[in-house]
Amino acid sequence: MPGGERPARPGRGAGRRRLIKVGRGAMAPPFLVMDVITAANARAAALPPDAPAILRMEVGQPATGAPAGAVAAAMAALGARAPMGYTEAFGLPSLRARIARHYAQRYSLTVDPARIAVTVGASGAFPLAFLAAFDRGDRVAMAAPFYPPYANILTALGMQPVLLECGPESRFQPTIAMLEALDPLPDGLVVASPCNPAGTMLTPEELAAIARWCHAKGVRLISDEIYHGLSWGTVAESSAAAFSPSAVVVNSFSKYWSMTGWRVGWLLLPEDLVRPVECLAQNMFISAPHIAQLVAEAAMDCTIELEANKARYAASRAALLEGLPRAGFTDIAAADGAFYLWCEISRLSNDSLAFAATMLDAAGIAATPGVDFDPARGGRYLRFSYCGAPEDMAAAPARLQAWLGR
Numbered sequence: 001m002p003g004g005e006r007p008a009r010p011g012r013g014a015g016r017r018r019l020i021k022v023g024r025g026a027m028a029p030p031f032l033v034m035d036v037i038t039a040a041n042a043r044a045a046a047l048p049p050d051a052p053a054i055l056r057m058e059v060g061q062p063a064t065g066a067p068a069g070a071v072a073a074a075m076a077a078l079g080a081r082a083p084m085g086y087t088e089a090f091g092l093p094s095l096r097a098r099i100a101r102h103y104a105q106r107y108s109l110t111v112d113p114a115r116i117a118v119t120v121g122a123s124g125a126f127p128l129a130f131l132a133a134f135d136r137g138d139r140v141a142m143a144a145p146f147y148p149p150y151a152n153i154l155t156a157l158g159m160q161p162v163l164l165e166c167g168p169e170s171r172f173q174p175t176i177a178m179l180e181a182l183d184p185l186p187d188g189l190v191v192a193s194p195c196n197p198a199g200t201m202l203t204p205e206e207l208a209a210i211a212r213w214c215h216a217k218g219v220r221l222i223s224d225e226i227y228h229g230l231s232w233g234t235v236a237e238s239s240a241a242a243f244s245p246s247a248v249v250v251n252s253f254s255k256y257w258s259m260t261g262w263r264v265g266w267l268l269l270p271e272d273l274v275r276p277v278e279c280l281a282q283n284m285f286i287s288a289p290h291i292a293q294l295v296a297e298a299a300m301d302c303t304i305e306l307e308a309n310k311a312r313y314a315a316s317r318a319a320l321l322e323g324l325p326r327a328g329f330t331d332i333a334a335a336d337g338a339f340y341l342w343c344e345i346s347r348l349s350n351d352s353l354a355f356a357a358t359m360l361d362a363a364g365i366a367a368t369p370g371v372d373f374d375p376a377r378g379g380r381y382l383r384f385s386y387c388g389a390p391e392d393m394a395a396a397p398a399r400l401q402a403w404l405g406r
Contacts, residue, residue: 025156031148032372033059036356040366051364055392055399058366060196060339062258062387064309067302070259070295077294084290089281091118091266091288095297099266102300106228107239115269117277118288118296122226122252122265126153128284129248129267132276133220134159138187140222143174145342145373145381147196147224162186165377172198172333172342173206176213189214191240192224194231194337197373197383201231201336204238211243221247226265229256230310231337232317239268246270255338257299258309262292313339316386316393323397324384327406339387342370346380348404356382363403365396 036058044054065071077084090096096113103109119125126149134140136158142150144163151161164178174191191210193202202210207223214221223240228251231237240247252265265288269277281287299306320341324332331344349355352369360366370381386393400406 024158028152028156029148031152032353033148033368036360036366036368039357040360043360043364043366052399053364053392054360055365055396056388057384057386057393057396058368060255060385060387061260062255062309062339063389064258064312066257066259066262066295067299067305069302069305070257070299073298074291074295077291084294087118087287087290087293089278089285089287090116092290092293092297095293096266098297098300103239103241103268106237107242109239109242111241111268115271115274117267117269117274117281118293119265119267119281120285120288121254121263122224122250123149124263124285124288125250125252125265125267126150126222127157128277128280129222129250129273130154130157130159131280132273133222133248134187139184140188140190141174141179141182141186142190143172143192143195144376145172145197145370145378146190147192148372150190150224163376168333171200173200173202174210176209179210179213179219185217186219188220188222190222190224192227193238194227195224196227196338197340197368197370197381198333198342199335199338199340200333201235201237203235207238207240208243211240211247215244215246222250223247224250226250226252227255227338229306230313230339232314232335234334234336237337241268246272248273253296253299256306256310257296257302258306259292259296259299262289262295264288264292264296312390313387316388316390317341319394320384320386320397324400327397327400328404329382329400339385341384341386343382343384344380345370345382350379352379352382359400359403363399365399 040054095118096116099116100111100113103111139160139162140154141162141164143166154161164174166172211221228237241249249268253259328348329343333342335341353371356367356369368383370378
């Protein structure tokens, strides 16, 4: 050999190609509503010019954009050519102070802005909360049906979702009796009020009892409050922060504030998780987008326009609650809040995935199959979102009636 080099001796396994590893976190199930969006987009693109439009009822994305005052703030910031670089990991101090003022105004709660972490949407808040509060292998309970990323993020992080089967008898919400029946008790509990997909809410008394039980039992409560502001008067809104010093509250500017694509939300943290979440945020996200934080702060003062948006949702809700039963959707969960109707379709089908696909192709209506929210029982359910254009929501019942021959 040139230079006196000798060939390396073959080691054990020489000649066999080692497979490149794929991590277990990559095995998280899909969020099916995103697949429905893709299918609906493809269907819409293939329609002839004179065909009726696809009615988009699959995704919880307001048809309205960010309020005008918030857009004006963005334009002013862009026009000033401000650098808009990284902010502090927990966000702009002025936005955190404004969020703290929101808690004082809406809930009569005094909140230290130091406990508020501005995040890359609620979707960015959940991994931070879960990683700070739980370890691999920890068991975290939640009602089923549930927002799919709760379980999927936990699974990707090596944690174990524990599903509590909830039905109309508990208004699709968990109870203390369900929790006490678990052996061992879970390490955490996720609640949502209003919840996605059922739109039901915990009364202030129910949320207080659950929050206090969790604190007493050493169960970390994660309270998803992203649909606050969008409730319809049947149940009062309340925040878990009012009832427990150990609860984590998640909120977002995507729903009431109509800022889905801006990707900004927040966590209200208990004292023991402030620094751990800050360190995680520094490493995982650095900060939420600077421009989005400016827009979010301005949006919080656009109440007149936001309440007008809410009135549109209320009108769509009323039209669907009246019209869907005529089309055969007679079993609908109490729609206390959010902008969803959770409909049992067992009289029509026990395969919500196939039913939703056929409904898109034959009736031109996109909705989300229930199996996305409840793998065990969701074949009997369908979720309709009514935050789209009001004229589309008003047209949906008649189109469904025609398709189903009602």
